[in-house]
Amino acid sequence: MAGSTSVEPFAGLLAERYRAEHPQSPPINVQGGGSSAGIQAAQSGSAEIGMSSRWLKEEERGLETILIAWDAIAIIVHPSNPLSDLTLNQVGEIFAGRIENWASLGGSDRPITVVTREEGSGTRGAFEELVMGGERITPAALRQDSNGAVRVIVAGDPGAIGYISLGIVDERVKPLSIEGVSPSQETVASEAYGLVRPFLFLVRGEPQGLAKDFIDYVLSPSGQEILEEEGLVRVE
Amino acid sequence: MSAKTSQRVAKTLSWVAGLSTLLLLFFLLFYVLWRGLPVLNLHFLLSNPESMGRSGGIFPTIVGTAALTLVAIVIAVPAGVGTAIYLTEYTQESTLTRLIRFGTDSLAGVPSIIFGLFGFVFFVITLKMSWSILAGGLTLAMMILPTVVRTSEEAIRAVPHDLRQASFALGATRWQMVTTVVLPGALPGIVTGIVLGIGRSIGETAAVILTAGSSLGLPTSLLSPVRTMAVHFYILAREGISDQAAWGTGAVLVVAVLLVNVVINWLIGRMVVRR
Amino acid sequence: MVRERIIRYLLLLVAFSALGSLALITLFIFKEGLPLIVKVGLWRFIFGSDWSPSRGSFGILSMIIGSLWVTTGALIFGVPLGVTVAIFTTEFAPPALTAAVRPLVQLLAGIPSVIYGFVGLTVLVPGIQRYLGGPGPSALAGAMVLAIMILPTIVSISEDSIRAVPREYRDGALALGATQWQTIWRVVVPAARSGIMTSVILGMGRAIGETMAVIMVVGNALAIPFSPLQSVTTLTSNIGLEMAYATGDHRRALFATGVVLFVIIMALSMSASAMSRRSTRR
Numbered sequence: 016m017a018g019s020t021s022v023e024p025f026a027g028l029l030a031e032r033y034r035a036e037h038p039q040s041p042p043i044n045v046q047g048g049g050s051s052a053g054i055q056a057a058q059s060g061s062a063e064i065g066m067s068s069r070w071l072k073e074e075e076r077g078l079e080t081i082l083i084a085w086d087a088i089a090i091i092v093h094p095s096n097p098l099s100d101l102t103l104n105q106v107g108e109i110f111a112g113r114i115e116n117w118a119s120l121g122g123s124d125r126p127i128t129v130v131t132r133e134e135g136s137g138t139r140g141a142f143e144e145l146v147m148g149g150e151r152i153t154p155a156a157l158r159q160d161s162n163g164a165v166r167v168i169v170a171g172d173p174g175a176i177g178y179i180s181l182g183i184v185d186e187r188v189k190p191l192s193i194e195g196v197s198p199s200q201e202t203v204a205s206e207a208y209g210l211v212r213p214f215l216f217l218v219r220g221e222p223q224g225l226a227k228d229f230i231d232y233v234l235s236p237s238g239q240e241i242l243e244e245e246g247l248v249r250v251e
Numbered sequence: 252m253s254a255k256t257s258q259r260v261a262k263t264l265s266w267v268a269g270l271s272t273l274l275l276l277f278f279l280l281f282y283v284l285w286r287g288l289p290v291l292n293l294h295f296l297l298s299n300p301e302s303m304g305r306s307g308g309i310f311p312t313i314v315g316t317a318a319l320t321l322v323a324i325v326i327a328v329p330a331g332v333g334t335a336i337y338l339t340e341y342t343q344e345s346t347l348t349r350l351i352r353f354g355t356d357s358l359a360g361v362p363s364i365i366f367g368l369f370g371f372v373f374f375v376i377t378l379k380m381s382w383s384i385l386a387g388g389l390t391l392a393m394m395i396l397p398t399v400v401r402t403s404e405e406a407i408r409a410v411p412h413d414l415r416q417a418s419f420a421l422g423a424t425r426w427q428m429v430t431t432v433v434l435p436g437a438l439p440g441i442v443t444g445i446v447l448g449i450g451r452s453i454g455e456t457a458a459v460i461l462t463a464g465s466s467l468g469l470p471t472s473l474l475s476p477v478r479t480m481a482v483h484f485y486i487l488a489r490e491g492i493s494d495q496a497a498w499g500t501g502a503v504l505v506v507a508v509l510l511v512n513v514v515i516n517w518l519i520g521r522m523v524v525r526r
Numbered sequence: 527m528v529r530e531r532i533i534r535y536l537l538l539l540v541a542f543s544a545l546g547s548l549a550l551i552t553l554f555i556f557k558e559g560l561p562l563i564v565k566v567g568l569w570r571f572i573f574g575s576d577w578s579p580s581r582g583s584f585g586i587l588s589m590i591i592g593s594l595w596v597t598t599g600a601l602i603f604g605v606p607l608g609v610t611v612a613i614f615t616t617e618f619a620p621p622a623l624t625a626a627v628r629p630l631v632q633l634l635a636g637i638p639s640v641i642y643g644f645v646g647l648t649v650l651v652p653g654i655q656r657y658l659g660g661p662g663p664s665a666l667a668g669a670m671v672l673a674i675m676i677l678p679t680i681v682s683i684s685e686d687s688i689r690a691v692p693r694e695y696r697d698g699a700l701a702l703g704a705t706q707w708q709t710i711w712r713v714v715v716p717a718a719r720s721g722i723m724t725s726v727i728l729g730m731g732r733a734i735g736e737t738m739a740v741i742m743v744v745g746n747a748l749a750i751p752f753s754p755l756q757s758v759t760t761l762t763s764n765i766g767l768e769m770a771y772a773t774g775d776h777r778r779a780l781f782a783t784g785v786v787l788f789v790i791i792m793a794l795s796m797s798a799s800a801m802s803r804r805s806t807r808r
Binding site: 020047048049050051052055128133134135136151153154155156157158159160167168171172174175 | 578580651745770
Binding site: 254255257258261262264265266268269271272273275276279282283329330331333334336337338341350351353354355356357358360361362363364365366367368369371372373377393396397400424425426450451453454455456457461481484485488489497501504505508509511512515516 | 527529530533534536537538540541542543544545546547548549550551554555557558607610611613614615617618619623627629630631632633634636637638639640641642643644645647649674677681704705706707708710711728731734735736737738741742762765766769780781784787788791792794795796798799
């Protein structure tokens with residue numbers, strides 16, 4: 016399996032649990048590389064299952080897409096940040112570099128450190144689509160190459176703001192509510208929280224053998240329960 | 252400033268520089284070991300990681316590191332020692348040897364990320380090895396080749412000339428002379444080069460992540476992808492998965508590097524004594 | 527005798543492994559990267575200040591400047607310290623200490639770069655943020671980490687060249703009534719100049735080429751920096767950061783960045799070997 020680094024930790028965990036329940040099965044290799052690489056890998060057959068955190072583009076058709084879970088993108092700040100709610104528009108202004116100090120949002124007088132993902136990242140793609148509306152993220156933004164790395168930087172800087180997968184949010188950072196709705200499994204399931212994206216498995220043709228068993232496991236109630244425990248939202 | 256004062260100031264400054272460098276080194280080592288050693292135990296070393304390394308051990312990454320290093324050494328040592336033998340025993344200084352030396356020196360300066368990019372297009376993509384022990388090992392072999400060449404060459408040159416003459420006088424062919432006189436005499440130096448290469452392979456990250464991948468499973472063949480200890484450390488640390496496990500892995504890395512250095516110094520000590 | 531000849535040819539073949547590797551690397555990096563430089567235009571690629579691969583905009587000026595910042599910074603911290611340490615171990619330190627310092631400095635060279643990066647991230651970055659300001663991840667943090675990483679190169683090569691200065695030079699100066707420091711500063715260091723320069727060039731090469739430690743501490747912002755407390759992206763950190771996800775022209779642009787890096791490194795290597803040839807001739 017190869018693809019989205021956002022899906023990778025969850026797929027890795029599922030593979031671990033699957034192997035624990037099926038000790039005789041051959042190992043499942045889970046590899047990062049990014050959504051685009053995952054789509055390519057599935058198309059070329061170099062990976063049996065591709066992982067993507069965005070829907071396929073027009074020119075990428077020809078693969079079976081299997082929705083395994085929904086993920087919310089949480090806007091996170093340092094726990095000491097007094098703000099707890101922003102509008103979608105404010106988030107866009109911050110990431111475009113037009114709001115540069117927390118004071119202009121009613122926070123403390125502190126410059127804002129914008130933290131973003133690198134180009135090509137599925138999370139960044141989803142964020143740009145859902146928040147930026149075609150606008151550029153400021154070049155002054157710090158760039159990190161994984162959800163975890165964004166979390167580390169935001170956790171270490173009282174002035175920082177970033178966006179990561181809801182499943183990765185922990186006590187080191189504070190997720191903001193957007194338009195008055197805080198990100199949680201309930202608000203994602205009820206479609207009240209808007210910053211949501213799919214986690215997909217991609218296969219070429221009908222999955223077979225181990226790949227089929229593994230996908231069935233992921234979609235089974237116990238597989239979905241694992242994903243739910245990890246902060247994702249199950250598929251109906 | 253009088254000559255005397257400047258002498259005193261310079262001397263003090265040089266002591267400060269020397270001691271602060273040592274302090275820096277000790278701080279680095281102690282910091283990593285202080286944070287990492289409490290995590291270390293047999294379970295950590297010998298069990299599989301759980302939840303992508305949040306808990307459990309680092310066994311597959313130790314296997315991965317060993318496998319990659321082994322492939323690199325098996326390829327780089329014959330090539331490197333062979334180059335050194337050719338340069339010292341089979342040819343005179345010429346444009347050709349200067350060209351070979353230029354290649355070795357320049358290769359030594361190539362940054363690891365370039366090796367990574369190259370290994371990725373050449374071994375992983377063009378030769379279809381995919382992310383694997385083989386692709387990573389071959390890339391590392393190229394990286395450590397200059398080290399092996401240089402240390403071997405130095406060691407071979409240090410073998411006294413009259414020993415060679417004596418060997419020829421006894422009717423040995425050049426190759427017999429090399430295998431019976433030169434190589435045994437240069438062995439500690441050659442091993443130093445090998446150990447240096449091992450050290451570099453263990454610590455390399457940029458080139459390895461692009462060629463051997465980062466898959467956490469236990470490898471089953473030369474074509475399996477692996478995650479080395481250094482890559483595991485990088486991912487754990489950078490993504491904040493678990494600082495504890497990261498420092499634990501870091502401590503293993505540092506201990507490995509310390510061992511490598513102890514071995515090198517012991518070998519160099521032996522060489523000096525023998526000379 | 528046939529066997530001897532076969533062995534000779536085999537060895538000759540093997541002797542080309544390093545040169546061959548270098549040629550292969552050059553070939554493949556250029557093959558992947560050059561088409562994009564041609565497509566974008568060398569001038570726009572190098573002096574373009576906008577890097578937005580998804581919009582088809584490939585300019586690496588901010589990374590070149592970022593690399594310059596951290597490398598220059600590393601040399602500013604690392605060279606005086608390294609050369610002073612070399613003077614210390616060769617001239618001032620008692621022999622027992624000299625014998626201990628050398629392997630210990632080499633140990634610094636053996637510590638994996640990711641460890642430098644993480645110690646930098648956990649110790650230096652918060653320190654810079656708290657006491658000096660800015661976001662923490664910065665050109666300064668990168669420069670400081672790199673300064674330590676290039677120390678072994680600078681110390682060991684400077685040391686060798688200082689040691690190679692003939693005894694008579696020192697004796698002559700001392701006999702004329704110069705103090706030890708005057709002798710070192712006026713006679714020994716100038717005589718060892720080209721060796722010290724070689725060490726600086728090689729250290730510079732190492733600093734420009736380092737990737738993992740830098741990625742972890744510089745923050746990787748794309749804006750062109752005007753203060754050392756600002757975050758920067760270097761040529762290497764951008765490749766390391768984006769390689770995993772890049773496809774098509776984006777990936778070719780990263781290889782093209784590799785081409786630029788490779789050319790810089792080769793220029794440095796060549797001047798270093800020219801420099802050390804000069805010093806051996808003298």
